[in-house]
Structure formats: structure tokens, C-alpha cells
Amino acid sequence: MGKGTNRLETITQQNELLKEQNDLLREQNELLRRTPSTAQNDEREIFVENIDRDEMRNGFLVTSQRKKLWNVQINLINEFARICKKHNLRWFVADGTLLGAARHKGFVPWDDDVDVVMMRPEYEKFRKIVAAEVKSPYAVDFWYDYRLESDEPSALTDLSLPLLSAEQHRKHPVSSPFFPLIKLKDTRTLFVEFPELKTMQQNIWLDIFPFDSLPPFTNRQRAINFEIERIIFIAAVHPEIIKDALQKGQKLRVDHDKLREFMRLPYKQRCLQLEELLAKNFFLSERVGDLREWCIVQNRRSSQYKDFTDVAYLPFEKITVPAPAGYESVLTDLYGDWRKCVIYPPHNFIYSTDISWEEYLSQSSRQLS
Secondary structure, X not given: OHHHHHHHXXXXXXXXXXXXXXXXXXXXXXXXXXXXXXXXXXXXXXXXXOOOOOEEEOOEEEOHHHHHHHHHHHHHHHHHXXXXXXXXXXOEEOHHHHHHHHHHOOOOOOOOOOEEEEEHHHHHHHHHHHXXXXXXXXXXXXXXXXXXXXXXXXXXXXXXXXXXXXXXXXXXXXOXXXXXXXXXXXXXXXEEOOOOOOOXXXXXXXXXXXXXXXXXXXXXXXXXXXXXXXXXXXXXXXXXXXXXXXXXXXXXXXXXXXXXXXXXXXXXXXXXXHHHHHHHHOOOOOEEEOHHHHHXXXXXXXXXXXXXXXXXXXXXOOEEEEEEOOHHHHHHHHHOOOOOOOOOOOOOOEEEOOOOHHHHHHHHHHHHO
């Protein structure tokens, strides 16, 4: 009885906290809505039931504003799916989006982003054609289209690229745009993930991740290739880590002079060379996953490649999305007992489906002046 009472009290406290966060978020977005928008007319289709009404889902308050966010994200899924269908590219929903499809037949009630994955060969094909396919109001953001303040002065050849300061780079060591992914965005919208990154256009997005070959490897040469990939990955996105290792005399699988030469390249060029290396080294290993988590985050999560050899289509709100045929095994690898709901606080970032990033910056600057 005591344990049950404590659990009920804990759930009640969680819901009170989440309700307060939702109330605050609604107030923030109400302030944004009061300013007339110059964004294009909203021609998005509606894919979320009762989009104009708040409701409780699994003990969590889902506001109308959150449903509108979800609806923008589903429209992004459809745009992404259109491009992939045109070019015959396979993709899968991933992480919380896969969990929502399998457990809720839609979004996890407290989730606010969308993740999809492609095996490295499909991802490379998509990366090379997507810019020509995407039309306004959509846009695409590549992880390497930035320049770092910490780069060698001679490497900063393209001053038109958005600048990321050394402080920003230090503060967000594992976040976009510091690791391989592509963001498909709706430019009519706003999603402020990093308030201090003024040069990074922050819209409601869809994250597109590549899956690469991951350990364990039975072939020694492949294990060596993976270690080289890991070093090049870190040298591309956080060269200060490799420079420190070289100064300490650590032995690395890559020739030290070649590493120093590589780190003197512009950030974008380092990233593109990394992408080429990963594409070259991809093979049908037993395990696949997000290489970033093995190099930077060190979560070391992976999935069985055999679970992705076929597709299962799952309902997701009012659409259907492709999941790996072995999605139950994938979810167990990721979450353990994935059928059990565990409410966690959403990101609670500032977002709007009506205000663009440019309008937000303009309003913010006027208020500060």
C-alpha cells in the first residue's frame, strides 16, 4: 500500500510539474501569436485528431499548441517521404518516433521532435540530391555548413558560412550542428533549441540520421578501420581533443602529421572527408547505429542489422510510417521494457507554428533595444 501511494504521489507531482511547464510554454507562444505574422499562408494538411483541443494522453496534458507542432512535423515527414519515394530510398522512423508509432500509434505524448534513420548508402544518396529537391517553404540544413571560430585562421576561407564561436562549440559538444545529420525544416516556423546561436536558423525540424557499421567486428582490419573512423570523426568536429592527445604523446591509428594536416582544413572540408570515409567503409555488419554515440557521447547503443532488412508499416496519428520489421527488438535494445510508459519532461523549448526565426529575432532585438 505504501509503495503504491508513493508511486501515485510521484506521478501526481510529475504531472503538476509538466502542467506548469506547458502553461509557461503556452504563455510564451501566446506572446508570439499577438504579433502579426508575415509568414506565408498555412497550407499544411491536418494529420492530428482534434488539433484545436487540449487533451490528456497517458496521463499527460497534450495542448493544442503541441498538436500543431506535431502537425508541422508530420508534414515534414511527408515531404521527406516524397523525396525518398521519388529516388527509391529506404528509411525508417527511429528513437522516440519509433517508440510512439509502436506504443501510441502516434507521438509519444511528451515528445516534441521527429527522428528518422537511413543506412549510410541511402543517406549518402539522399545527401547529394536533397538540396535540389527541397522547395520553399521547406529548407535543408547540413551539419557541415558552418565555420568554427576555433579553426586555423588560414582555414576560414568561406566567411559567408554561419560562425559558431568557441564558447558555443564548447557548450554544445554533442549537439547539432556538431555531428552528422541533415535537418529538414519548415521556414515558416520557430523552434528555439539554442538561444545563443543567433546565426543558426532554428525552425521546426525533422532529424535525418545515418546508420553506420558498429562493433563488434570479427574481422581485424574492419576493427582497425573503425578505430580510424573514430579518430577522424573526433578530429573533424572536436580537433582540440586530438590536439591534446598528440601533445600528450598518445599513440593513434592515424599518422600524426596527416592528422595535423587534416585539422588545418576548414570545418566543412573536414566533415565532407569524414562522410566520404564512412561511406567507403560501410558494410553489412551485424550491428549498426549512430556513430556519434560511439565517438562523442559514448552511449554505445546499437541495433541488429537484420532487424532493418525489411519494413513494417505502422500507424502514426493519421498517416503510416515505415519501421524496421524487427522494431520490437530494436526498441528493446534502446529502451528495455519499451511497453511501459515512463513520463519524462519535454524539451520545453520556445516554439511557434506561426512565427518564423527571422520574425522572432526581429522582435527579440526590438525588445532589447
